Amino acid sequence: MTRTSLIRRKGFLLLGLILAACPPRPSTGGEADSYESTVARWTAQADVYQMEDMRAKFAATLVSDAFRRAWVREQARRLELGPSQVEELSRKQKAEGEAHTVFMLGMFVDPPKDNKLGPSSNWQVTLVVPGAELSPEHIEDMGRPTENQRMLFPFLDGFWRIYRLTFPVVKTPGPWTLRIASEIGVANLIYLEPLGGQGAGSPHGIPTSRIAPEGNL
Numbered sequence: 692m693t694r695t696s697l698i699r700r701k702g703f704l705l706l707g708l709i710l711a712a713c714p715p716r717p718s719t720g721g722e723a724d725s726y727e728s729t730v731a732r733w734t735a736q737a738d739v740y741q742m743e744d745m746r747a748k749f750a751a752t753l754v755s756d757a758f759r760r761a762w763v764r765e766q767a768r769r770l771e772l773g774p775s776q777v778e779e780l781s782r783k784q785k786a787e788g789e790a791h792t793v794f795m796l797g798m799f800v801d802p803p804k805d806n807k808l809g810p811s812s813n814w815q816v817t818l819v820v821p822g823a824e825l826s827p828e829h830i831e832d833m834g835r836p837t838e839n840q841r842m843l844f845p846f847l848d849g850f851w852r853i854y855r856l857t858f859p860v861v862k863t864p865g866p867w868t869l870r871i872a873s874e875i876g877v878a879n880l881i882y883l884e885p886l887g888g889q890g891a892g893s894p895h896g897i898p899t900s901r902i903a904p905e906g907n908l
Contacts, residue, residue, distance in 0.1 A: 717866075717881035722757050727845070729761035734846060735869070735880035747800040749871055749878045750846040751856075753885055754793040759784040791828070792818070792858040794869060797836065797847045805873075808832065808854050813873040816856060820863045831855040862886070 715737040723729040733755055739747040752758065763784055767777045787793070798814075800806040805813055808830050818825045832854055833840070836847040847853060861867070869880040 715879070715881070717883050718753060718885075720753075720755065720757065720882065720884040720887060723761065726761050726765040729758055730844065733758045733882075734844075735882055736846065737878040737880050739876035739878050741875055745801070746875050747798065747878065748851075749796065749798050749880060751794045751796040751869055751880050752844055753867075753882050754788070754795060755885065756785075756788055757887075759788055788860075790860055792861045794856040794858075795844055796854045796856055796869075796871075797844065797851045798854070798871070799848065799851045803850075806852055813875070815872050817870050817872075818858050818861070819868040819870055820861050820865070822863065825858050825861070827856050827858055829855075829857040831857075 716735060718733050718735040721732050723732055730752060734750055734752045736748075736750040738745055738749070760781075763777065763781050766772065766780060772780070796808075796816075798806060798808070800814075808814055808816060809832065816827055816830070818827075832852065834852060835849065836844070836851060836853045840853060841847045841849070844853070856869075865882055865885040867882045867885045869882070871878045871880070
């Protein structure tokens with residue numbers, strides 16, 4: 692084993708020890724006072740274990756109407772946008788929300804060569820809603836998260852990959868489950884009230900203090 696492989700393996704084992712005690716966390720939805728709290732409320736997380744070894748971690752933010760409104764407010768504040776710019780940004784977000792259901796997904800898989808989605812991936816993604824199971828219309832591989840993306844979605848780590856998942860628009864009340872499955876195991880990311888919700892506070896043990904100065908979804 693090379694020195695680089697040894698360092699990487701030690702780093703992954705340390706990460707596994709830190710995160711091993713984290714149970715799956717569903718999203719409760721709801722409006723929030725801050726962008727950070729909104730991200731937390733609309734993010735679900737799940738891990739995949741093989742025997743006692745953690746093999747994969749997944750966390751995804753449902754880009755809901757409430758999340759879009761919070762994102763527009765944050766962009767307006769950080770970029771000091773004028774009223775016409777805010778109106779245009781809101782219009783675009785509303786139009787996309789009416790046409791698609793979108794998730795921002797972060798994933799980390801051991802070994803790193805399997806840390807990918809798409810046609811050649813071992814992992815299959817579906818969105819399970821009452822009465823239907825949907826496949827993604829599009830999976831956009833956004834690569835390793837930038838610092839700006841990590842500020843927008845604080846559950847991301849530098850070793851993760853980030854994907855933008857686009858599904859057909861869903862109007863069915865929840866719960867919804869974003870299911871990511873392979874022969875290794877299945878991760879079920881659960882959204883209890885995807886079309887609303889009145890969850891109070893953040894039920895997630897993820898950091899939510901970093902805010903992006905700029906950038907897009």
